[in-house]
Structures are given as C-alpha cells and as structure tokens.
Amino acid sequence: MLTQTSQAVQRGAPGRAAMPSPGNTAAFRAALWTNMEKLMDQIYAACVQVQHLQKVLVKKRDPVSHVCFIDEITKDGHLDILFTFWNSVTQILSSQFEKATNSSMFLKQAFEGEYPKLLRLYNDLWKRLQQYSQNLQGTFSNSGNSDFIPELQQTEDDTQDMFITKKDVDPEKTLKDSLQSYEAAYLSKSLSRLFDPINLVFPPGGRNPPSADELDSIIKTIGSEMNVAAVDSDLCWAVSKNIAKTIQLYGVKSEQLLSTQGDASQVIGPLTEGQRRNVAVVNSLHRLHQSVLKVISGQGSLPVAAEQTISSALKIIFSLMGNAVQPLLNSVSDSVEAIIITMHQEDFSGNVSNSGKPDVPCSLYMKELQGFIARVMTDYFRHFECLDFVYDNTEAIAQRAIELFIRNASLLRPLGEGGKMRLAADFAQMELAVAPLCRRVADLGKSYRLLRSFRPLLFQTSEHIANSTSVGDIIPYSVILQFLFTRAPPDLKSPYQRAEWSIARFSQWLDDHPSEKDRVVLIKGALEAYVQSVKARDGKEFAPVYPIMVQLLQKAMSSIQ
Template sequence: MLKILQVQHLQKVLVKKRDPVSHVCFIDEIIKDGQPDILYTFWTDVTGTLSDDFHRATEASSFLKQAFEGEYPKLLRLYNELWRRLQQYSTSLLGALTSSGGLDMPLDITTAEVESQDLFTHGKHDYNPEKALKDSLQPYEAAYLSKSLSRLFDPINLVFPIGGRNPPSNDELESIIKTISSELNVASVDPNLSLAVAKNAAKTIQLFCVKSEQLLCTQGDASQVIGPLTEGQRRNVTVVNTLYRLQQAVAKIISALGACPPAAVDALLSSLEGVQALMSSAVQPLLQSVSDSIEAIIITLHQEDFSGPLSSPDKPDVPCSLYMKELQGFISRVMADYFKHFQCVDFVYDNTESIAQRAIELFLRHASLLRPLGEGGKMRLAADFAQMEMAVAPLCRRVSDLGKPYRMLRSFRPLLFQASELIASSPTVGDLIPYSTVLHFLFTRAPSELRSPHQRAEWSIARYSQWLDDHPSERDRLSLIRGALEAYVQLVRARQGKEFASIYPIMLQLLQRATSAAQGPKA
C-alpha cells in the first residue's frame, strides 16, 4: 500500500510542479514523447494483474465464481473500503512527509492542492484510478446485474401466467415490491451499482405495466354506464387499484433510498409516470362515456319549454327542470356505481373534475343558445344554475376548485335578469365570460327574424355544439355570429324595413369590441 501511495503522490506533484526557469510542467517532460504518465502505467499494471488473477481463480473454481457473481455487492464494498483507506493513508502520509521534510514542497504548490488532485487529467490521458480499480470487477458486475434482473422479473412472470385474466393478489404484489426494495437496498453500497439496479427496477415496473395492460377490457362493456358494473369493468377497476398500490409502494421505496444517485431516482420516477399513464388509459373509456352521457342530457334542455311568463301564485314554477333532475341522478349514480370502487381517490377526482368543468361549460353554452326565453323561463333557468352546482358536486372535491368554469357559472346567472345594455357593458364580459357566449345569449332577446348562427346555417343544436368544440377560437366563432347579424341586415333591407330591432345595435357594438379584442393589440 505504501508503494501505491508513493506513486500517487509522485504523480500529483509532477502534475503541479513546474521548472522555475522554463515554467514547463514536469509531467509534460515525461509524456512529451507519447509516453504514458506514471500513474496510468502503474494502475494499468495493478488492475491488469487483478483481472488476470480473478479470471484464473474463477476459472479454476466454480464455487469462487458463483461467490463473486452472487455476492458482488459485498466484493464491491470491499473495493470501496480499500479505496477509502488508500485516500485516508494518502492524507496521513502526505502530512507526515511534509512535517518531516521528506517531501520537499515547491513554492508554487500547497498540500491542499496536491491532496485535492483526485482525477488526473493531463496530456493524452484522462484517467480515474478508482474507476480503473472497479473495472477489474466488470465481468462479475455484469453477471450480478443479469441475475438481479431475473430475480426482479421472476415474481412478475409467476403472477401473470400466460392466458391468465386476473391481476396479482395483495400478497403477490407485496412479494414483487419486497423484491424491488431488496435489490435496491443491496445495491446501495455503490452509486454506479445503485443506478444500474434502479434501471433494472424500472424495467421491472415497465414489465408489470405491460402485463397489466394485457388484462384490461377494451370492449364495449368497458364503457357502458347504463347498468351495474360488468365483469370487464370490475377487472379494469382491479387492474387500476393494483397499479395504484404499486405506484404508492415504489414511491415510498424511493423516499427511503437516502443517498441514492439522482439519475437512479429519475429512472424510477420515469417508470412511475408509465404507471400513471396506464391508469389514465384504463379509465379513459369510462370517463369518455360518462362525459358523453352528460352532454346528451344537457342538450335535452332545448326540448323543454322556457318561453312561458312569470308563474301565478296558484301555479308556482317547479324548482328544477326535468333535464337537471336527470343530470343530478345520473352523476350521483355513476359515482356510486362505478367510481367508488377505485381506491385511488385523488386520481379519480383529477379525472372527474375535468368532466365537471366540461359539464358546466356545456350547460352555459346551451343555456345561452336557448330560445325563446320568457320571464318564467328565466326564473327556472336561474334555478337550474344553482342546481348545476349541486349536480357536479359529486365529481369534485369542492365545486369552487373547478376554477374558471365555476366562476363563469356564478357570473353568468345575474345576467339573465339584467338589461341588454348592462350586459354588454358588464366587466365580466370578455374578461371571464367569452364574448361569443354573451352574444349567443343576446340572440334570445331578439325577434325571430334575427336568427341565431346555427338557425341561419340550418344546423341542429347538436351539430352547432360540435362545431363550437371544433372551433375554440373566438375569432372563428365571432365570424359566424357576424354572418348572422349581416344576414339580418340584408333581410330588413330586402323588406324595406325602416329600423332595426333595438337589440341589434347593442349586439353590433359588442361584436365590434369583441372582434378588436380577438385581433389583439396593434403593433
């Protein structure tokens, strides 16, 4: 060991020391003719000898070969301890030599500078002796990693037999998780080994996802929302719950890894993103079916009569429209019949909240397109606005968490009873509620000859709603609305009318403001 330390310090000093006259580094003089530096030559000989000795020993003894491969982390730990001891002795020896005068330090190099020279990069060589020492064990590392991957894959292949239709049980999943944890813990003796085993663990999680995906039901009964859970839906729920438990367990393992290399943590976290993506894919058909059903219910508001006057005391209005009762009942039922079986509550809400937002946006869209709308209809529609909050409540943690759609719902309701001039000048218009939505609503206050955009195009409400989905740009929507207003102007002029409806100039002024806003500020 003393010889190793002497060579190390000789290399360090030669790298730092320069000729006082020519200022040429001493190491440059040694390697100027293409000769390798001292440390490179010495460690090449040492590691080559170690590799040869290990090879001969393991070739002669299968027991020794199995021990080196199976207990590689222990062997690597011994190497790491050897290197730490070398570094410790190096520091001690340097101090002793310096204090005794045995190492004549030049004026341009300090003890700290010599001591900090761990990786030697000079001339043609970029050489790390610690890495070279560990590289002599490379065959055993490769064999260990291969066996480690087999240990990780074996329990997964066991619980996902060919032709099987059931996800792993809790006990089987626990066995897989323990195997992952054990392999990562054993590999924690070395950062590079930790990274390699973490990549193996990530492959294991990916394999689990592939096997789980093969169990998912993708047929029509996976998305039905008419009757109770089908067998395929139950299996999908179980697969998602199993993936969720795996995700939570691996996340817990990651948090307990301690001084694990960041790259290893990233590999594991990346594999968990795959788990999350598969969970989302598994529930997507059901979510889409629920969203489509909600839209189909909301659009039926056009089949109800909102044209009536204010009700008399002996004929009070119903507190809630029929479509709204159906909507509330449907949402409550699907949450109870389908989504309550998922254990991943936050995951479910993250997905159903987007359905709630979409439901509110559709309700506002169709409420603004509703015509004719009488005073009694306004009162009933206002009640529906309040009931809408109750309808979507099961889909979210709190209705107020739904963000802009919730604020639009709250802001639009007072507009039902305001004068048209006040609506057009409301600060919420354009800022919170889109101009196109408010213009749609103002059509309901116009005479029948001032037709809504979908009436002018002779589209059904359903087709127009789809067009609005396909054209989210306000510029496109305003262009269609402008066409409806221009068609009205042509109609009035064709019959030689003397004046336009009182709502027309209000709508035209609002449209001009909206068009200017849609075009953005001028350069």
C-alpha cells in the same frame, strides 16, 4: 490459495480448482471475503509506499548536480512510477480474478452473486487511497518534516492528488473496470430476480391482477435490489434501469388483462364483469405506483439519474391507468352531454305564475342529470381506491358539464320571464349536480366562475349585460352574443338557425372550433345576414338589441386581433 489443492494432480499439470464440501460452504465463503479484505489492505499498503516514494522523488534533488531524482529515473523510459504501478495492479486484479473464477465455479458464483460486496471493497480501497493522498499533502506541508526532507520547503508543491489528476485516464474507473464481467452477470441475475415474481403472479391465461400479498412480494424484491445496490451510485443507476424494466413489465402484463369490449364502457346498468376487472387492474397499478414511490423515498440519497429512471417508468403506469378508465369517462361525459341538451325539449317561454308564488321547480333535465351523476359515482367510481386519480379525471367531466350547460342555456329561444326564473334555479342546481364529480365545486376554477357570473345576467337589461365587467374576462364574448340572440325577434336568427343546423350539430361545431375568433366570425355572419334581410324587405329599423350586439361584436373583434 483457497482454490488450489494441496497436492498436485499430475506432474507438470496445473493445480485443480477446489470446491468446498457441501457442509463447509459457509466457512469457505467467510474465508473468501476475509481474504479479500486482506487483499485490499495489501493493495492499499503497497500504493501508499509507491505514492510516498514518488512524492519524495519529485521533491528530492541530488545535492551536487541538483538534478531532481524523478527526472533521473524517468529520462530514459518516461516512467511514471505511481501511474504505472496502479495500472499494473488493476491489470493483475483483472487477469488473476478471471483466471481464478474460470477455474472455480464456486468463486464465479460468489463474485457474481455477491458483486455489491466486492464493489464495496473496491470503493473502500479507493476512498482510503484518496484520504491518504489528502493527508500526505498536509504532512508534507508541515514544517515538522523539514529535517527529513529539507528541499520540500524550497520547492513549489506541484504534487496534487495524482490518483485524480494524472493523465487523461480515470484511475477509479480503471479499478472498477476490472469487475465488469461480474457486474454484467450480477445485473442479469438481478433482472431475473425482479422478473420472476411478476411472471409468477401473471400466469398465461390469467384474468385477475395480483393480490395484495403477491404485490407485496414484488415490492419487497424491488426494495431489496435497491438496498443492496446502494453501495455504489453507478450500480444503483444500473439496477434502477432493471427496476424500470420491471415496472414496465408489470404494466404490460396488467394491460393484457383489461377488458376492451363494449360492456367495459356501459353506464346504463350495474358494474359488468369486464368493468370489475378493469377496476381491479387500475387499483393494482395504483398500489404498485404508490409502493414504488414509498421505496424511492425510503432510499434517502438516491442518485438523481436513478430516481429519474424509475420516475419515468412510473409515469407510464400512471398513463396506463388513465387509458384504462378513459372509455368509461367518455361514456359518462357523452351521457352528461346528451342529458343537458334535452333542456331544449322543455318550455322556457312562459311568464311568471300569477299564483303569487314563484313557479321555479327544478327542470326535468336537471333532475335527470343529478340522478345520473350520483348513480355513476356510486355504481362505478367508488370502487376505485385511487380517489385523487378519480377526481383528477371526473373534475374534467364536471368542467365540461358546466361549459355545456352554459352553452345550451345561452341558446334557449324563446326565453320568457318564467323561463328565466326556472333557468336561474337550474344554475343553482347545477352546482349540486356536479358536486359528486369533484373535491369541491369551487375548485373547478374558471368553469365555476363562469357558472356564478352568468346567472345574474339572466335578469339584467341588454345594455347592462354588454357593459358587464365579467364579459370578455370570465364569460367569452361569443357566449354573451349567443345569449343576446334569445332577446331578439325571430327574424334575427341565431347562427345555428341561419345555417339550419340542429342544436347538437352546432354544439359539435363549437367543439371543433374552440378558437374565440372562429366563433365570433360566425356570429358576425349571422348579424350581417340579418341586416341584409331587413334591407331586402325595406325595413325601417333594426331590433333594439341589434345595436347593442354590434357594439359587443366590435369589442370582441378588437380583443381577438
């Protein structure tokens, strides 16, 4: 009625679609939705009548022939009154709405642009029909109706909710399918609304990530789309897929801003321009990640599928943040390793000083390590707003640093009593060195326990070391065996000495062979070579530490079988 002119355009011609005048659009749209509500009321009333009729016909029998009325009606055409009526209603809705919207651009825009409102009317209609069906069951089972339909008490109630159980077709889906074209158009426009602010803040040739205000605009758009879609779980899931695409687009645009040149990973001088931009990009991604999480939590009962869809997209953002900082992390880790390995350039062979005071100054490499770590945390990582993200990555560097420190400390040869004292002081200083990289040093877990457990072994006898409860549990057998080589005479060569490798090459081999079995087998080869050398020179006895190492080697071999 709203879209037809009051006068015929031509004799025999169809009515012409009317557009509201520019000043009357709001009133026209209000009238449209008022009429839509009335339409849903009429459909509800008609369905109630037909459902009531079918339930009565199913129960009522001819008093003479006792034939059920519904059987009499359906015996020729197998007509299911309620289901046929419902299909007719949905077909009429689909065809008439299509006809109306094809005739009127205004109607088309109203139904596509305000599709959630249209869907809410449909959902409300369906809920009312379900509620009526349930109430009707209760009414028919009430003895107060027996005067109206006496047969109801004599017939088994086999009329469950027919809108749910009848046939293999989902009646609710049939109802919503009449809106498919509007849903597709709405989702397309929704995606455009989500993409537009992102394309706006990432102009071609731009070099900076969006500002806080620009990001807020994007988040408000995401929140608005989710709020509007909350009227229906299926629509909410469909819109969540659009939001996931939006998050991915933001990630792609941000990734294009990242600097991948050499200066992006330098750790020698102050922050470069490329590094500043990378920090800004990571901070921007972090703010997006946190803001979207906040929007999700504020939605209340968000469908599981929708939440999982958005969460999967956020994982991509988190992964991109990791990729952005990884070159810098690698440079820091490589520098830490380069500093630690310089401990072999210092002399640890000396004895305790005769001055009466323990000569245990902090080693030069340890001072350099502490200064370097403190500087990189101040110069580079303090600019990141995502502290938890930073610590999650730098704690891995701290664990690696402790592992390398223990590895190289166990390889020092020769190691005198004075060297042990200085190395013990370095163990204490190591905790201070890695402290800036983590929330708490004690949170480093296995690495921290390894550092604490190894230090007391420096001053214990070889027999005590071999029988220590921490060996094999906290401290790997291979590390202790390497350490015992430092107490052996020069002819009992360490594995790297036997292979004529540098310390750096041996350390790389250990990285390439994380398996304890591979490491123990290498040490076993060094001990066997020592036995052969003693036999070759007709030696009378082995070094005192050799039988202890063999005993420990046997324990190691049995534990890795």
